[in-house]
Structures are given as C-alpha cells and as structure tokens.
Amino acid sequence: MLCFKSNDNDVYFNLALDEYLLKSDLPTPILFLWKNHNTVIVGKNQNTYEEVNQKLANDDHVKVARRASGGGAVYQDDGNLCFSIILDKNSAMAKNYHTILQPIIDVLAKLGLNAQFAGKNDIEIDGKKISGNAQFQYKERLLHHGTFLFNVDLSKMGKYLNVDQSKIISKGIKSIPARVTNIKPLLEQDLSIDDFMDFIMQEFIEQGTVVQAIPDNIITAAHKLAEEKYRTWEWIYGKNPSFVFQNKIRFEGKGTLDVRMNVENSIIKEIKFFGDFLGWEGTEQLEAALVNCKYQIEDINKILEHFDLTKIFGDKFTRSEILETIVHK
Ligand SMILES: Nc1ncnc2c1ncn2[C@@H]1O[C@H](COP(=O)(O)OC(=O)CCCC[C@@H]2CCSS2)[C@@H](O)[C@H]1O
Numbered sequence: 009m010l011c012f013k014s015n016d017n018d019v020y021f022n023l024a025l026d027e028y029l030l031k032s033d034l035p036t037p038i039l040f041l042w043k044n045h046n047t048v049i050v051g052k053n054q055n056t057y058e059e060v061n062q063k064l065a066n067d068d069h070v071k072v073a074r075r076a077s078g079g080g081a082v083y084q085d086d087g088n089l090c091f092s093i094i095l096d097k098n099s100a101m102a103k104n105y106h107t108i109l110q111p112i113i114d115v116l117a118k119l120g121l122n123a124q125f126a127g128k129n130d131i132e133i134d135g136k137k138i139s140g141n142a143q144f145q146y147k148e149r150l151l152h153h154g155t156f157l158f159n160v161d162l163s164k165m166g167k168y169l170n171v172d173q174s175k176i177i178s179k180g181i182k183s184i185p186a187r188v189t190n191i192k193p194l195l196e197q198d199l200s201i202d203d204f205m206d207f208i209m210q211e212f213i214e215q216g217t218v219v220q221a222i223p224d225n226i227i228t229a230a231h232k233l234a235e236e237k238y239r240t241w242e243w244i245y246g247k248n249p250s251f252v253f254q255n256k257i258r259f260e261g262k263g264t265l266d267v268r269m270n271v272e273n274s275i276i277k278e279i280k281f282f283g284d285f286l287g288w289e290g291t292e293q294l295e296a297a298l299v300n301c302k303y304q305i306e307d308i309n310k311i312l313e314h315f316d317l318t319k320i321f322g323d324k325f326t327r328s329e330i331l332e333t334i335v336h337k
Pocket residue numbers: 049075079080081082083084088090091129137138139140141142153154155156157165169182183184185186187188
C-alpha cells in the first residue's frame with residue numbers, strides 16, 4: 009500500500025488531490041491523509057443553501073465546499089483528520105463499508121478505543137459518531153473517504169450546519185444529524201492530531217505500507233483541478249439542485265413582504281413579490297431584472313441598487329429589508 013499525506017490545508021486543493029489520486033495510474037491500494045482549515049463540505053447532490061448557514065459561514069471565513077461523493081454535510085477544522093482509501097473496486101477489501109473500515113477500526117482499538125461501524129456510513133464510539141464516510145468511483149477504482157472528529161470545535165459544527173429548512177423545497181439530499189464526540193478526550197494518552205495521524209501511518213507501515221511524497225505532476229494537476237472545479241462558484245453553488253424559496257417577513261409598522269422564487273443551478277429563474285398593500289409600480293421590472301441573477305447577496309444587491317425602490321415600495325421597505333426577505337439565512 010502507498011501512503012500520502014497532504015502538506016496543504018486548503019479544502020479545494022485537497023479535494024482535487026483526492027480526486028486526482030483516484031484517477032491517477034498509481035497502484036492501489038492508496039491511503040491518503042489530509043486536514044482542512046475551517047470548512048463545511050457538502051455532498052455532491054446537496055443544496056448548500058439548505059445545509060450551510062451561509063451568513064455565519066461567510067462572517068467567520070468558513071469555506072463552503074462540494075465534494076464528488078454523495079451523502080451529507082460535515083464541518084471540519086484543524087481538529088478533523090480526513091482519510092481516503094483508494095482501491096481496485098473488485099478487490100476483497102472494496103466489498104463494502106465494513107471491509108474497508110475494519111483496518112481503521114483495528115487501529116483505533118490499538119489506541120484503546122472501542123469503535124464500531126454504525127448506521128449507513130458512520131463509525132461510532134459508545135453510540136456517538138466519530139467518523140462519517142462516503143464513496144465514489146472512477147472506472148475500475150473506488151475512492152472511500154472519511155473523517156475523524158479528533159478535536160473539532162463542536163459548538164461551531166452546530167453553528168454552521170444549523171439552517172432553517174422551512175423556506176426551501178428541493179430534492180437535495182438531506183444530511184443525517186448525529187450525536188457526535190471527539191476522539192481526543194477518550195484517549196488515555198495525551199495525543200495531538202499530528203500524533204494521531206502518525207500513529208495511523210505507523211500502523212499501516214508495519215503492515216507493509218510505504219509512505220511517499222506526492223509526485224510533482226499530481227500536485228500540479230491537482231492545483232489545476234482545484235482552480236477549474238472545486239474553487240468555482242459553478243461547482244459549489246451551480247451544482248445545487250433546483251429549489252423553490254418562499255419567505256414572508258412582517259416588518260413592524262410597515263407590513264408584510266412576501267417573496268416566492270424558483271432557483272435553478274443557483275440562478276433565479278422566477279421571482280414574485282406579494283404584499284398586503286396597494287399602489288406598487290414597477291414591481292414587474294424589478295422581478296424581470298432579477299431573473300437570471302445569481303442567488304447570492306452581492307449580485308442581488310447590485311440589481312436592487314439600480315432601482316429607485318421608493319417608486320416601487322413607497323417608504324415601506326428599505327433595500328436591506330428586501331434583501332433580508334430574498335436571501336436565505
Ligand atoms: N467532521 C465530521 N465528522 C463526523 N461527523 C460529522 C462531522 N461534521 C458533522 N458531522 C455529523 O454528521 C452529520 C451528517 O452525517 P451524514 O451521514 O449525513 O453525512 C456524512 O457523514 C458525510 C461524510 C463525508 C465524509 C467526507 C470525507 C472527506 S471530505 S467529507 C452532521 O449533521 C453532524 O451531525
């Protein structure tokens with residue numbers, strides 16, 4: 009087995025590297041270990057607006073990323089370790105999640121941890137999730153990747169993954185919320201996340217795994233893939249499933265502003281304002297101007313700036329109130 013470790017903690021680059029190792033002609037099995045700075049990574053078929061609290065993530069510079077495998081959304085910081093195992097999909101180990109995760113569970117046992125495979129794709133200790141896993145394939149190869157909650161700030165996890173889903177209707181895959189725990193406080197020894205990573209590597213080395221530097225050509229190709237795919241708006245937001253957004257806000261002393269929208273690939277395709285008052289002029293022009301606008305605050309704001317909103321809404325609603333109604337939090 010070959011083992012690689014990423015020296016970078018940029019999630020977009022690491023996801024590209026992950027994909028590139030899968031698609032490379034390096035011999036399988038491959039073990040790849042990596043860590044990311046603060047990020048929420050959604051599954052391939054998820055809707056970022058339903059899974060990530062965009063406002064809080066933006067404010068705190070938490071990167072939003074989409075991976076190539078299915079499943080739910082996870083939060084990661086420097087206290088999370090990712091592992092990927094790349095296999096020939098016809099090999100005995102690639103049979104199912106159990107067969108792939110058993111060597112990992114064995115390593116955890118050597119640290120005194122009674123970890124078990126649970127649910128569809130989790131590893132748990134005492135009924136609490138410590139690892140979420142997902143897979144994708146390319147030709148004859150299978151990539152299985154998972155997380156380890158080693159010492160993640162769990163209050164932040166709740167903060168960024170907690171989203172009001174009542175305003176959106178979509179066919180996006182929903183995450184499965186779990187009770188979680190970190191590994192570090194369960195250990196008898198005082199280990200850092202890097203010690204934990206070294207321990208895993210050492211265990212695999214004893215079974216014949218060879219640690220290598222990632223070949224330069226793969227690093228170069230991964231940088232390119234990160235720029236062309238993982239870091240782009242088209243991948244992160246453009247791949248969102250279509251959704252309907254409905255929101256109604258009552259502004260004290262002013263009235264109710266009600267908006268309904270159809271959004272496809274995160275582009276507004278239809279939008280209608282409703283309200284409990286008369287005399288709106290130019291609403292249709294505003295609605296028409298918002299069609300084909302990206303569903304993101306900066307772009308919507310730019311369009312609103314071009315309109316004399318008092319002509320449409322009188323002194324009822326300000327630009328920021330209109331934005332608040334349109335943009336999902
Ligand atoms: N980092 C991390 N690790 C484990 N579990 C997590 C994590 N963050 C959140 N969660 C919990 O899992 C659920 C979502 O569970 P769900 O089962 O819906 O999704 C997953 O587990 C996906 C795992 C993807 C692993 C990839 C490996 C390389 S990059 S990401 C979430 O609501 C939280 O309760």
